Amino acid sequence: MDPQFDEFLHVPARLSVVAVLAPADWVDFGFVRDAIGTSDSALSKQVSALAGAGYVEVHKGQDKRARRTYVRLTPAGRLAFQRHAAALERIVALSRMPAPDGPPPPE
């Protein structure tokens, strides 16, 4: 297994959250929920797990009329995601390379 492959991050629900957050800074909790098609409670559980691992941070808005929660990747989370995505790309790339003891390419 690639050393940069992150088992914790590869859980589909967590990887979805991190992928939604990656291109942006702060992202509204509701947008993340709708983008990955999950429930508030399920997303909250994944965000808590990611926050516990230091991969995301959470900010709750002060406006009481429309209290919004924002989530963003921490630098550690961003780095972990970049490494994990690179590991996935390497796994795919390696599978496309011809095996060293395989038949020679046709001339």
Added chain:
Amino acid sequence: MNPQDAQASLNQIRAFQDKTRKEMIRKIFPWSFVIISALALFAMFTSIDLDQPWKSIANGLGLAVFIGVGLLYSLGVSVQPKPTLPMIGVMIGVTPFLFVFFIIGRIVGFALFGLPAHGFLSQAMVGGALAAVVYIAIMPVARRIITWIALQANGPTVR
């Protein structure tokens, strides 16, 4: 982890990243923000030729509306782009550009209409109107530049 699963994960990552990028681009400088901030700019520029206390009132009001609408816009979006130096550079770079058109407008106001350098119907009003129109006119270009910067800067691009 087999290559098929890895490819499926990469495809999923790309699809989710695209959703975020689309939302981010959709909300860059909406027209409501552009029109209100252009009016605020007009008030600030026009206030230069007003007498006190209207000068301070119009300037303060224009500045408050300009900052307020900017804050409301940035707090109201679901997806906030990561601010980068080129992005800030574009926003700051617009200011002297508008000021040049304000000066041109003043000259036009004096040369063509013989307007005075004081009062409401003055050179500053023509300059402010020209700067506000130019501000609205360059927004599609600014939006394209900011979109390009946001797409270049944000997140790893998964192939």
